[in-house]
Amino acid sequence: MRVKLPFADAWLVHDPAAIKHVLVDNPANYRKDPIQRRILAVGLGDGLLSVEGERWDIQRRTLAPLFARRTVIGLTAAMLSAGRGLVERWRALAPGEVIDVAAEMTLLTLNVLALTIFSDGLSSDIDEFRLAMNTYFATIGRIGALDLFGVPDVVPRPGRKRLKQAMGYFEGVIDQIIAARRRRLGFSQRPGPAADLLTLLLRALDPSTGRPMSRAEVRSNILTFLSAGHETTANTLAWSLFLLLLSQSPEWKGKVRREADREFGGPHEGLVDRLVVTRAVIEEALRLYPPIAALSRSAEQADQVGPDVLPRRALAVISPYVLHRHRTLWERADEFDPTRFLPEPKARITRYAYLPFGAGPRTCIGASFALQEATLVLAIIVQHFDLKLAPGAKVWPQQKITLRPANGLPMLIAPR
Numbered sequence: 001m002r003v004k005l006p007f008a009d010a011w012l013v014h015d016p017a018a019i020k021h022v023l024v025d026n027p028a029n030y031r032k033d034p035i036q037r038r039i040l041a042v043g044l045g046d047g048l049l050s051v052e053g054e055r056w057d058i059q060r061r062t063l064a065p066l067f068a069r070r071t072v073i074g075l076t077a078a079m080l081s082a083g084r085g086l087v088e089r090w091r092a093l094a095p096g097e098v099i100d101v102a103a104e105m106t107l108l109t110l111n112v113l114a115l116t117i118f119s120d121g122l123s124s125d126i127d128e129f130r131l132a133m134n135t136y137f138a139t140i141g142r143i144g145a146l147d148l149f150g151v152p153d154v155v156p157r158p159g160r161k162r163l164k165q166a167m168g169y170f171e172g173v174i175d176q177i178i179a180a181r182r183r184r185l186g187f188s189q190r191p192g193p194a195a196d197l198l199t200l201l202l203r204a205l206d207p208s209t210g211r212p213m214s215r216a217e218v219r220s221n222i223l224t225f226l227s228a229g230h231e232t233t234a235n236t237l238a239w240s241l242f243l244l245l246l247s248q249s250p251e252w253k254g255k256v257r258r259e260a261d262r263e264f265g266g267p268h269e270g271l272v273d274r275l276v277v278t279r280a281v282i283e284e285a286l287r288l289y290p291p292i293a294a295l296s297r298s299a300e301q302a303d304q305v306g307p308d309v310l311p312r313r314a315l316a317v318i319s320p321y322v323l324h325r326h327r328t329l330w331e332r333a334d335e336f337d338p339t340r341f342l343p344e345p346k347a348r349i350t351r352y353a354y355l356p357f358g359a360g361p362r363t364c365i366g367a368s369f370a371l372q373e374a375t376l377v378l379a380i381i382v383q384h385f386d387l388k389l390a391p392g393a394k395v396w397p398q399q400k401i402t403l404r405p406a407n408g409l410p411m412l413i414a415p416r
C-alpha cells in the first residue's frame with residue numbers, strides 16, 4: 001500500500017515474499033532511513049544500530065561473539081540474580097500497594113544489562129544513572145517536525161540541550177568504567193576480572209584485520225546495548241504479564257507456574273531450554289505486542305517489489321504489529337494462544353510472517369539475550385506472585401519508539 005506523507009513517499013510492505021526481498025535478498029538497496037538515524041545519532045552514532053556500510057560490517061563481525069548462544073547462556077546467573085532481586089523487592093511491598101509493573105520491568109531490564117555488561121557494578125549512583133537514561137529516552141522519543149523535514153542539525157531542537165547534558169553524564173560514567181576495566185585487564189589475554197560483556201567488548205577484535213574497537217565505538221556500543229536492550233525487553237515482559245495474568249488466561253498461568261516449579265528445582269544448566277511453555281508465552285506476547293512495531297528503510301535506487309516499483313528514496317515500512325495480526329497469515333489473529341509457539345506448530349509458521357526481531361543482515365543481535373532474559377524473569381515472577389490489575393486501570397498500547405502500555409501497568413501484587 002502506498003501512503004503519501006508530507007515528507008516522503010511511504011510504501012507499507014506486508015507480503016512475506018516482498019518483506020524477504022527488502023530485508024533479506026536486496027538489503028544493499030535499503031538503508032536505515034535518515035529520520036531514524038537522525039534521531040538516534042545523539043550518542044549512538046558510532047554504535048551497531050546506527051552505522052552503515054563497511055563500518056557496520058566490521059562492527060557486526062566483531063560483536064557477534066558477544067551475543068553467541070554460548071556467551072548468552074553464560075549470562076544466566078546474572079539474569080537470575082536480577083530476577084531474585086525483584087522477588088525480594090516485591091515481597092517487601094505493603095499489602096494492597098499498587099505498583100506500576102511496566103516501570104518495574106524497565107528497572108529490572110536495566111539491572112540485567114548493568115549486571116551483564118558491568119558485572120562489578122556501575123560505580124556511580126544507579127538512581128542518577130537511571131534519571132539520565134529517562135531524560136535521554138524521553139528526548140530521543142520525540143520526533144519533531146524539524147527532524148521530519150530534514151532541517152539540518154545546526155538548527156536547535158527543543159530538548160536537545162537536556163539530551164546533550166544526559167549524554168555528557170553517561171559518557172563520563174561509562175568512560176570511567178572503561179578506564180578502570182582496562183587498568184584491571186592490563187595488556188594480558190588471561191581471563192579477565194569478570195567475563196562480562198564489557199570485557200568481551202574491550203577484547204573483541206575484527207576477525208579479518210585483528211583490530212580492536214576505538215574508544216568511541218566501545219562507548220557508543222555500550223549505550224546502544226543499554227538503549228536497544230532495556231525498553232524492548234521490558235515491554236515484552238510487561239505485555240506478557242498483561243496477557244498472562246490479566247487477560248482471561250488462568251490456563252496458561254497454571255502451565256507456566258507448573259513448569260517453573262518443576263524446572264527451577266533442577267540444575268541451572270540447560271534451564272532456559274527447558275522452559276518451553278514460558279518461552280511460547282513470551283513469543284506470543286511478541287506477536288501481539290511487538291515492541292518494535294514498525295521497521296523502515298529508504299530505497300537507494302528504484303526497485304521492483306512484488307507487483308510494484310518503489311521509486312528512489314521511497315520509504316519501505318514494515319510493521320510487525322500489522323503483519324503479526326494479519327488475517328491471511330494467522331488463524332484467530334487477535335487471540336492470545338501460545339500453543340502457536342510450541343515446537344511443532346511453530347515449525348509451520350509462514351517465514352517472514354513473524355518479525356519481532358526483524359530479519360536479514362540487520363536482524364537484532366540481542367534476540368537470544370532478550371528471549372532468555374524474558375523467559376527466565378517471567379517464570380520467576382509467575383512462580384512467586386499473583387498479579388491483578390489495579391481497579392479502574394485501563395491498559396492501552398502506545399507507540400513511542402517502542403510499543404508500551406500508555407499509562408503503565410498499575411497492579412496489585414500478592415505473594416503466592
Ligand code: HEM
Nearest residue numbers: 049225228229232233236292356357358362364365366370
Ligand atoms: C524483546 C527485546 C528486543 C526486541 C523486540 C528487539 C528488536 C529489534 C529489531 C526489530 C531490530 C532490527 C531493527 C531494524 O531492522 O530496523 C533490532 C536491532 C538491534 N537490536 Fe534488538 N531487540 C530486542 C532486544 C535487544 C537486546 C537485549 C539488545 C542488546 C543487548 C539489542 C540490540 C540490538 C542491536 C545492537 C540492533 C542493531 C543490529 C544491527 O543493525 O546490526 N536488542 N532489535
